[in-house]
Amino acid sequence: MVNSLQITDSRTQKQYTIPIENGAIRTMELRNIKVNDDDFGIMGYDPAFMNTASVKSKITYIDGDKGILRYRGYPIEQLAEESHSFLEVAYLIFHGELPTKDQLDEWRSNIMSECFIPESIATILKGFDLSSHPMGMLVSLLGALSTLYPESQNIHDPTIRMKQVYRLMGHTPTLCAMIFRHTKGLPFQEPNLQLSYSGNFLAMTFGTTTVHPVFERAMRVLLILHADHEQNCSTNVMRCIGSSLANPYAAAAGATAALWGPLHGGANEEVLKMLDEIRTIENVPAFIKEVKEGKRRLMGFGHRVYKNYDPRARVIKQLAYEVFEVTGKNPKLEIALALEKIALEDEYFIKRRLYPNVDFYSGLIYQAMGFPTNFFTVLFALGRMIGWLAQWNEHITDPEQKIARPRQVYVGYDERPYIPINQR
Ligand code: ACO
Numbered sequence: 420m421v422n423s424l425q426i427t428d429s430r431t432q433k434q435y436t437i438p439i440e441n442g443a444i445r446t447m448e449l450r451n452i453k454v455n456d457d458d459f460g461i462m463g464y465d466p467a468f469m470n471t472a473s474v475k476s477k478i479t480y481i482d483g484d485k486g487i488l489r490y491r492g493y494p495i496e497q498l499a500e501e502s503h504s505f506l507e508v509a510y511l512i513f514h515g516e517l518p519t520k521d522q523l524d525e526w527r528s529n530i531m532s533e534c535f536i537p538e539s540i541a542t543i544l545k546g547f548d549l550s551s552h553p554m555g556m557l558v559s560l561l562g563a564l565s566t567l568y569p570e571s572q573n574i575h576d577p578t579i580r581m582k583q584v585y586r587l588m589g590h591t592p593t594l595c596a597m598i599f600r601h602t603k604g605l606p607f608q609e610p611n612l613q614l615s616y617s618g619n620f621l622a623m624t625f626g627t628t629t630v631h632p633v634f635e636r637a638m639r640v641l642l643i644l645h646a647d648h649e650q651n652c653s654t655n656v657m658r659c660i661g662s663s664l665a666n667p668y669a670a671a672a673g674a675t676a677a678l679w680g681p682l683h684g685g686a687n688e689e690v691l692k693m694l695d696e697i698r699t700i701e702n703v704p705a706f707i708k709e710v711k712e713g714k715r716r717l718m719g720f721g722h723r724v725y726k727n728y729d730p731r732a733r734v735i736k737q738l739a740y741e742v743f744e745v746t747g748k749n750p751k752l753e754i755a756l757a758l759e760k761i762a763l764e765d766e767y768f769i770k771r772r773l774y775p776n777v778d779f780y781s782g783l784i785y786q787a788m789g790f791p792t793n794f795f796t797v798l799f800a801l802g803r804m805i806g807w808l809a810q811w812n813e814h815i816t817d818p819e820q821k822i823a824r825p826r827q828v829y830v831g832y833d834e835r836p837y838i839p840i841n842q843r
Pocket of ligand 1: 718
């Protein structure tokens with residue numbers, strides 16, 4: 420076999436030939452490597468999936484060493500700069516090709532007509548304390564949608580599946596805007612279907628009829644940049660929940676919960692808290708010292724896959740200047756730039772190949788546009804919804820997939836007898 424791995428088991432001296440396909444071996448092949456017939460066979464042990472591919476996907480390509488990100492083959496920089504509609508990129512991510520005008524019109528109409536939310540969801544939202552974390556509310560409301568659409572459980576029916584995709588894409592901006600307004604004690608605003616996807620979201624959020632074109636563009640670009648990122652933590656959750664054939668609302672709620680964590684999408688919130696804490700440029704060196712001593716993490720830096728500048732961070736940094744032209748400069752930008760400069764020249768960060776990621780500059784833009792810090796991850800979820808749905812759809816229709824169920828290496832006790840409580 421030309422592309423294969425030859426393995427000799429030193430326990431038995433037996434030889435095995437394992438085919439290499441797309442640069443990977445099927446770890447199930449390792450199960451044939453046994454010392455005797457009773458042996459379970461070899462497993463792969465890979466905490467945190469550092470080197471395990473569990474899917475074949477055609478959606479997003481990342482080369483972390485070169486800092487490349489493409490959706491369906493199109494470079495992220497081109498999509499961010501040249502696409503004038505988030506829904507166009509969403510179509511591309513979901514269906515695999517850029518839409519014709521007719522296809523885009525139909526896709527937009529199917530999604531925008533789902534921007535209206537059933538009243539019962541508003542009632543649930545009103546039950547939350549005004550100070551509740553917006554992500555807690557979003558997780559809950561996405562899960563609650565499943566109670567309204569029980570037919571969504573029939574996930575093997577492609578028409579029903581598509582309907583839920585339109586609903587989740589249409590409902591999510593409205594839910595996010597309603598959550599924003601609820602935390603401020605403001606009445607909800609109806610969707611305006613004449614506006615773009617991003618424009619409608621901003622208008623519903625801030626209670627306006629029109630949206631500043633720079634803010635609309637910024638929102639669109641940010642949604643495009645966040646739309647998918649292959650098998651990250653939350654996408655893995657979406658696929659994992661989906662693999663049990665749970666409905667997509669349950670899966671999206673789970674993915675949103677995973678995104679909330681500070682090591683994932685919650686990092687954008689943490690970056691702003693960090694900049695607030697540093698307060699002045701003079702305090703930057705002392706903060707970096709603490710990071711290098713292992714006492715802190717420089718939030719918004721580092722990535723499991725990128726060992727180079729995150730291409731999304733480059734676009735966002737540029738976008739920040741465009742937004743600040745309208746809003747005035749966010750004073751925290753200077754601190755962020757100083758942090759980045761020191762970190763990029765410092766041996767600690769160079770050695771570990773730590774660069775700014777998507778979250779480093781996004782929060783500065785969100786804050787300048789009027790979003791509170793604890794709302795940043797909601798905006799990430801809004802952009803990522805299409806990626807989750809495309810990955811879920813790919814998973815459901817992949818004949819190789821089954822319920823996701825990792826193995827474990829058991830290192831606990833062997834069998835032992837129960838001890839009554841008075842003898843312990
Ligand atoms: N600040 C300081 N040191 C760091 C950072 C950081 N932000 N990130 C990694 N390191 C160091 C680690 O301490 C470790 O050092 P060591 O080898 O001396 O122990 C080394 O770099 C490797 O780090 P790991 O944690 O093993 O890398 P991993 O791939 O598991 O983590 C992660 C990636 C979680 C993104 C990490 O870089 C991090 O915590 N960054 C800050 C949080 C953040 O910005 N998350 C958003 C990621 S993008 C997204 O999800 C949207």
